[in-house]
Amino acid sequence: MVKNLLTDALLKYSSSSIMVGNLALTKWREFLQNWQQKNMLMLAATSLGGWALFTGISGGTAQAQVQISPMVIQAEANQRPAEGVIYVKNMTNEPFRARVYVQPFTYDRDAGFQSLQSSPTDLSPYLQFSPGELTILPGATRRIRLISQLPPNLPDGEYRVVIFTENLKEINSTDINGNAISIRGKVGSTFYVRKGNVSPRLTVDSAQLNTTAKKIQLLVKNTGTASALPTANWTLKREGKIIRSGQIPPTAIVAQSDRNFLINLVAPDQPEITPGEYELTGELVWSEKSQSQTVPFNLNLAIPQTAATALR
Numbered sequence: 001m002v003k004n005l006l007t008d009a010l011l012k013y014s015s016s017s018i019m020v021g022n023l024a025l026t027k028w029r030e031f032l033q034n035w036q037q038k039n040m041l042m043l044a045a046t047s048l049g050g051w052a053l054f055t056g057i058s059g060g061t062a063q064a065q066v067q068i069s070p071m072v073i074q075a076e077a078n079q080r081p082a083e084g085v086i087y088v089k090n091m092t093n094e095p096f097r098a099r100v101y102v103q104p105f106t107y108d109r110d111a112g113f114q115s116l117q118s119s120p121t122d123l124s125p126y127l128q129f130s131p132g133e134l135t136i137l138p139g140a141t142r143r144i145r146l147i148s149q150l151p152p153n154l155p156d157g158e159y160r161v162v163i164f165t166e167n168l169k170e171i172n173s174t175d176i177n178g179n180a181i182s183i184r185g186k187v188g189s190t191f192y193v194r195k196g197n198v199s200p201r202l203t204v205d206s207a208q209l210n211t212t213a214k215k216i217q218l219l220v221k222n223t224g225t226a227s228a229l230p231t232a233n234w235t236l237k238r239e240g241k242i243i244r245s246g247q248i249p250p251t252a253i254v255a256q257s258d259r260n261f262l263i264n265l266v267a268p269d270q271p272e273i274t275p276g277e278y279e280l281t282g283e284l285v286w287s288e289k290s291q292s293q294t295v296p297f298n299l300n301l302a303i304p305q306t307a308a309t310a311l312r
Contacts, residue, residue, distance in 0.1 A: 065092055065167070065185075066088060066089065066090055066092075066096055066136070066167070066187070067089045068086060068087070068165060068187050069086070069189075070086070071189055071190065072190050072229065072252075074194070075192070075194070077148060077149070077150045077195050081148060082147070082148040082150075082193040084146040085143050085145055086143065086144040086165075086189045087142075088136060088141065088142050089140070089141040090136040093138045094138060095135055095136065096134070096169075097169065098133070098165045099132065099168060100129065100131065100132050100166075101132070101163075101166070102123075102124050102127060102129065102161045102162065102164070103115045103116065103161065104124060104160070104161055105160065105162045105190070106119065106257070107252050107259055108259075110260055121157065121159050121254075122159065122160075123193055126148050126149060126150050126154075126193075127147070127191070128147050129145065130144070130145055133168075134165070144163065146163070154195060156195050156197070157196065157225060158192055158194050158195075158226045159193050160190060161190070162189070163189050163190075163191060166184055166186035167185045169184075170183065171184075190252070192227055194226055198225035198226040198255075199225065200222050200227060200255065201222065201224030202220060202222055202224070202230060202295050203295065204218060204219070204284065204297035205220070205221050206219045208301075209307050210262075211306075211307045214264070215264050215265060216265060216301065217260040218232065218261040218262070218297075219259075220251075220253055220259055220261055221258040222254065222256065222258065222259075224255055224256075225255050226255050227253065227254045227255055228252075228253055228288070230250065230251065230253070230284040230286035231250050231251075231286070232251075232283070233285065234247070234263060234280060234281070235280070236278055236279070236301075237281065238274075238277070243270075243278070244265065244271075246263070248261050248263065263280075275305045276302075277301075277303075278300070278303060279300060280297075280299045280300075280301050281297065282296070283296045284297070
């Protein structure tokens with residue numbers, strides 16, 4: 001049995017989630033705890049410009065296996081092909097072999113990154129890429145070239161795809177029941193191609209407290225015709241006094257969708273969250289055609305006694 005280990009990079013960049021084939025999440029968590037006692041495999045963001053696939057032995061330092069950049073490519077296809085290049089660097093002392101393939105994707109409000117079987121925004125039919133398989137010598141870097149030609153009669157809009165680089169070397173282990181399984185790690189770069197005059201339109205809709213996760217869910221809506229990758233600077237006040245402040249890392253939100261941005265309320269050496277009325281202020285910040293865009297927000301948030309107790 002082969003399972004794929006994937007992180008959301010894309011992003012989320014802000015919410016690194018793990019998805020493993022059709023394995024139930026609860027069973028996967030149990031398996032992962034058991035498996036990590038022997039091995040370690042993780043996908044981690046090295047910067048906004050790239051991802052690294054790490055592998056190593058628990059109790060030691062994880063060693064980067066392969067680094068991929070950039071994580072996000074945006075291009076326009078107005079009367080000309082849209083092009084991009086992904087760089088894959090082998091960080092190990094042995095050859096690295098991987099296959100390259102593409103899938104349509106979206107971002108779910110709560111679950112984050114999700115690959116799809118089909119989508120009206122799928123760029124795959126209009127995309128050529130090469131190579132389809134990589135062998136990279138130690139320390140070397142290979143390029144994956146992308147070129148997209150959108151038909152003139154295709155409706156204006158944004159078309160997207162994720163380009164996966166999947167390690168062909170399997171990691172053998174056992175699940176919680178002692179069954180032998182194999183795991184393959186993969187990382188992805190997202191490719192967005194815009195046709196016509198399209199752009200995102202972001203608004204902050206609401207804020208509510210998730211006591212189970214001990215976080216504030218900031219619901220951001222994108223009613224525009226293109227995706228965006230905003231950060232969120234925020235401040236939580238009570239009676240004019242700052243209780244918490246911070247920044248949510250860049251979080252992808254596709255056109256005509258919404259997404260919960262999460263604000264962590266549990267922090268060491270910070271004032272206790274007590275019942276009462278709070279004010280959540282801040283701004284979304286992102287870049288659109290090399291121009292900085294901002295959307296301010298100011299929301300009221302009530303924290304009842306039961307919720308304040310749960311946050312302790």
